[in-house]
Amino acid sequence: MLKRHFLAGALLCCVGAPRAAPLPAFDCGDIAVAFYEHGALYYRDGNGQWAGIDKDIVDELGKRLGCRFHASVDSRVRIWTNLKGGTLPMSVSGIATPERLQFARFLPYFTSRNYVLLQKNSKPAVHDLASFLAEPGYKVAVIKSFKHGPTYDAWLAQLRKEGRVYETADYGSLIRLFKLGRVQAVLALNTSLAPLSRQRDLADGVRILDWAPKDVIVGGLVLSRQLIPEATAEQFAQAIHAMREDGTLRAIYSRHVGAELAAGMFNF
Structure with missing residues (x-):
């Protein structure tokens, strides 16, 4: 589990009692936000349109706060590079680390x-x-720049020393490596399991294993300290809190991963 003092540094407000009244009108202007494709968080639906938990969160913030979000899709590596360099104001479902907290604020909205x-x-x-480590020919693929929790990250560090980790640019490349048999394993968030199960050429050839049951990933909005004023970030934090209290977050999660999985996504 991510250390609580990291999360404390990331949070701008604490979860408290439900708000007595809706948030006041607030126009945060135009903000560029970068998404990345990943399971139920952000994906193309049956009509080829972008959908997912991350999109619905951002759309809801726009409705509540009057923000005009300008979306783009990029690799996670470029997203973190641009956030750190001060050329990107905002991204989604990011994981706080001590290094990242130096240039960004994190507003948690789900656990996985x-x-x-x-x-x-x-x-x-x-x-x-x-x-798995004891099989020298076995390899694993991950998305470059992803954090997977303390247990898996320590395991991956050992595998990297032996040259047994493939670093991919995106989720699609990760799954292709697995389907081709180039690697014996990949890591996937539980928010990705339902979409994967619908791929018949994959579902029949995979075992889904829980090798780090105590690890919890906390994902949230990522706001550039350089480009997003603290007052704006505070409004975002209050809006997310209100969405949690009024059931909006649960409805969003349930729409994309089902009610059972949605019930376990509030441990932030």
């Missing part, structure tokens, strides 16, 4: 967990992190 997707034809003896 990573699971291991293992090739079904892998050796039966591979049943946990240690036994």
